[in-house]
Amino acid sequence: MGRKNRNVNKFAQRKREKREQEKNPQAKPAEDTRKPYEDIVRENATFEEYYKAQKVCPDEEWSQFMSALKENLPTAFRITGSKCEANALMKIVKSEYFSDILNMKIKVEGHEEEEIKPVNLPWYPGGFAWQLRVSRTDIRRSEALYKLHNFLVAETAAGGVSRQETVSMIPPVVLQVQPHHKVLDMCAAPGSKTAQLIEFLHADEDKIPTGFVIANDVDNSRCYMLVHQAKRLNSPAILITNHDSAVMPALTISDPKNPELTKPLKYDRILCDVPCSGDATLRKNPDIWLKWSTGNGNNLHGIQYRVLRRGCELLEIGGRLVYSTCSFNPIENEAVVHRLLQETGDSVKLVDVTGELPGLKYKKGMTYWRPASKDMVFYEKYEEVPEKWQTVVRPQMFPPSPESADKFNLDRCIRILPHQQDTGGFFVAVVEKVAPLPWEKDEKDQKEQTDNEKTPSKPEPPKKRRRMGGYREDPFVFFSGDQEDVFPCIKEFYDLKEDFDPTCLLTRCHVGKKKNIYLVTPTVKDVVQRNEKNIKIINTGVKTFVRCDNKNMTCPFRLSQEGLQSISHCIGPERRVRILKEDLILVLQNDDPSNPPEIKQFSDHTKALVKDFATGSCILEYKDDELDLTLVGWRGVHSLRAYTATPDTVHYLRLLGADYSKYDVNKFKKASDVPEAVVPVPQAMDTHCEEEEDRV
Numbered sequence: 001m002g003r004k005n006r007n008v009n010k011f012a013q014r015k016r017e018k019r020e021q022e023k024n025p026q027a028k029p030a031e032d033t034r035k036p037y038e039d040i041v042r043e044n045a046t047f048e049e050y051y052k053a054q055k056v057c058p059d060e061e062w063s064q065f066m067s068a069l070k071e072n073l074p075t076a077f078r079i080t081g082s083k084c085e086a087n088a089l090m091k092i093v094k095s096e097y098f099s100d101i102l103n104m105k106i107k108v109e110g111h112e113e114e115e116i117k118p119v120n121l122p123w124y125p126g127g128f129a130w131q132l133r134v135s136r137t138d139i140r141r142s143e144a145l146y147k148l149h150n151f152l153v154a155e156t157a158a159g160g161v162s163r164q165e166t167v168s169m170i171p172p173v174v175l176q177v178q179p180h181h182k183v184l185d186m187c188a189a190p191g192s193k194t195a196q197l198i199e200f201l202h203a204d205e206d207k208i209p210t211g212f213v214i215a216n217d218v219d220n221s222r223c224y225m226l227v228h229q230a231k232r233l234n235s236p237a238i239l240i241t242n243h244d245s246a247v248m249p250a251l252t253i254s255d256p257k258n259p260e261l262t263k264p265l266k267y268d269r270i271l272c273d274v275p276c277s278g279d280a281t282l283r284k285n286p287d288i289w290l291k292w293s294t295g296n297g298n299n300l301h302g303i304q305y306r307v308l309r310r311g312c313e314l315l316e317i318g319g320r321l322v323y324s325t326c327s328f329n330p331i332e333n334e335a336v337v338h339r340l341l342q343e344t345g346d347s348v349k350l351v352d353v354t355g356e357l358p359g360l361k362y363k364k365g366m367t368y369w370r371p372a373s374k375d376m377v378f379y380e381k382y383e384e385v386p387e388k389w390q391t392v393v394r395p396q397m398f399p400p401s402p403e404s405a406d407k408f409n410l411d412r413c414i415r416i417l418p419h420q421q422d423t424g425g426f427f428v429a430v431v432e433k434v435a436p437l438p439w440e441k442d443e444k445d446q447k448e449q450t451d452n453e454k455t456p457s458k459p460e461p462p463k464k465r466r467r468m469g470g471y472r473e474d475p476f477v478f479f480s481g482d483q484e485d486v487f488p489c490i491k492e493f494y495d496l497k498e499d500f501d502p503t504c505l506l507t508r509c510h511v512g513k514k515k516n517i518y519l520v521t522p523t524v525k526d527v528v529q530r531n532e533k534n535i536k537i538i539n540t541g542v543k544t545f546v547r548c549d550n551k552n553m554t555c556p557f558r559l560s561q562e563g564l565q566s567i568s569h570c571i572g573p574e575r576r577v578r579i580l581k582e583d584l585i586l587v588l589q590n591d592d593p594s595n596p597p598e599i600k601q602f603s604d605h606t607k608a609l610v611k612d613f614a615t616g617s618c619i620l621e622y623k624d625d626e627l628d629l630t631l632v633g634w635r636g637v638h639s640l641r642a643y644t645a646t647p648d649t650v651h652y653l654r655l656l657g658a659d660y661s662k663y664d665v666n667k668f669k670k671a672s673d674v675p676e677a678v679v680p681v682p683q684a685m686d687t688h689c690e691e692e693e694d695r696v
């Protein structure tokens with residue numbers, strides 16, 4: 001974690017280094033001075049002195065606290081995806097993976113042997129989160145656990161599993177996102193919490209959410225991690241933006257009562273997972289032992305406060321905001337929250353979340369601490385701070401006086417210490433906005449102002465986007481409606497329902513052949529169209545149709561698995577095949593696009609269904625008491641196949657209880673021992689390009 005130097009363009013830097021190297025091949029490339037994690041001595045006397053003085057942990061638990069911090073971090077993961085798929089995967093995890101390893105002991109770094117002990121996290125909704133005693137590296141290096149490792153890698157790529165540190169799962173849980181919420185994730189990259197927010201937004205699987213998630217990060221290159229994350233989740237309700245969230249622009253949306261008018265966009269839920277010193281991640285990032293100093297926390301307090309304050313300004317009255325850090329430091333935690341509460345008067349309150357996290361062990365927030373300067377002098381009050389430190393140790397960093405402490409309820413903050421349940425450390429504060437902030441105009445004035453602000457009913461066509469931080473984003477070009485050149489043939493071929501709104505489709509180019517067509521929800525479309533000129537949008541929309549100029553298809557666009565869940569309910573019976581289990585297994589096991597299974601190999605049931613079915617892209621559906629699967633398929637002249645990427649193929653075969661052993665490679669065995677094995681593609685990429693056709 002830690003603060004990023006956001007002016008460094010890593011791509012340009014690498015290019016510069018390469019050019020230098022080419023000019024002067026004798027010169028050594030810049031030396032990597034980082035130590036391997038195994039070699040790092042996990043000690044730092046200043047760290048111990050500082051936190052002992054701050055009393056972050058009771059004296060009687062200090063040695064447990066320190067020993068836990070020196071251990072590697074256990075592995076944790078969540079099971080994700082649709083309810084039926086998650087339930088099915090959960091059963092598989094318990095029966096096929098955990099039953100074998102329950103009492104297994106493996107050799108791990110720094111220990112003779114360690115039990116793996118899968119623990120179900122009691123506070124995670126639906127019981128879908130697990131923690132294992134062993135670290136990710138232990139799993140990767142242990143032959144006994146190769147199947148579990150393969151499972152985690154393949155399912156992560158397929159979106160069936162999200163590997164995420166236990167404590168990092170907490171903020172989205174206490175944010176309590178619902179499908180109608182407008183959600184802002186202010187410091188979102190790399191996006192593990194954004195993924196959870198999106199999952200909660202899609203909790204009602206029968207409906208497209210009316211809310212959305214805006215995932216923002218100041219670091220342009222890290223925004224592309226968010227793009228990757230969003231791609232795994234296939235949501236039409238996410239927007240990725242690139243701003244300094246301390247000055248996050250105020251956006252507008254259409255007023256639902258009168259779409260001719262706009263109103264300021266206020267969010268129902270905001271996650272403020274701010275940049276921090278990261279010292280509670282020491283178990284995962286041991287290099288922090290080498291560079292820890294009190295200066296880190298002091299330097300971050302200002303930006304943390306500004307992001308939190310902006311979050312509160314953008315929050316709807318009655319809305320909830322979660323402030324979190326992976327730092328133990330009260331200067332980055334309670335001091336920031338206290339400063340906010342002081343400055344916002346009674347308009348913002350800390351929420352008591354006892355009961356929202358059943359079974360989670362934590363310490364209450366601190367009500368007293370002492371800011372310190374880099375030379376490890378601690379101060380009771382600002383007046384004691386020597387002049388040379390007064391720009392670093394600020395008056396707002398001090399705790400409330402003992403007389404006023406009660407009114408702030410700082411003890412409602414949550415502090416998780418590593419030894420409490422063998423995790424990383426974490427800090428969480430949940431606040432609710434109960435009234436406009438003192439410096440905000442009162443609601444009535446704002447309403448009058450926006451009611452008078454008429455906007456044209458048709459938004460202006462998008463302009464070519466400006467260069468931003470060295471990256472040029474392609475435009476977001478929405479379909480104009482039924483008249484859009486390619487839409488009539490898509491509508492006809494896919495038998496789209498009359499109420500399908502083509503204006504929610506977009507491409508990323510103004511001119512030339514449309515290649516990929518993306519889908520967004522009506523609310524996301526509204527946000528993009530109303531604000532495109534004021535915000536740096538990096539990405540939005542889920543890929544739904546892909547150009548496929550195949551001579552055997554009357555429509556030049558095939559379906560994409562990414563967007564299928566969002567559009568499936570609009571596609572008519574003309575392009576759906578309800579396939580039998582054995583036939584679905586047949587298409588999935590024969591995933592070589594140059595040699596797809598022939599129709600004559602299928603059951604009579606499926607043969608009859610596809611007999612008069614036009615060639616081209618289609619939906620393969622399968623339903624039983626537990627599973628409800630929808631996959632993109634392809635009806636060839638003589639064949640039928642699935643159009644899924646390798647990780648998805650493995651995922652579906654696993655759920656169907658079919659043989660996927662050719663993908664389950666034991667990397668500890670020599671390649672010559674496993675001639676049939678296929679190495680799974682580690683990320684969810686579409687392995688079938690448009691040029692690949694039915695070649696039978």
Ligand SMILES: C[S@@+](CC[C@H](N)C(=O)[O-])C[C@H]1O[C@@H](n2cnc3c(N)ncnc32)[C@H](O)[C@@H]1O
Nearest residue numbers: 187188189190191192193218219244245273275
């Ligand atoms: C602790 S990480 C966020 C982790 C993320 N929430 C997750 O769960 O994956 C902090 C992030 O804040 C970003 N950041 C730092 N300063 C920022 C600012 N002023 N505005 C927006 N993002 C900022 C960093 O680039 C970094 O990606």
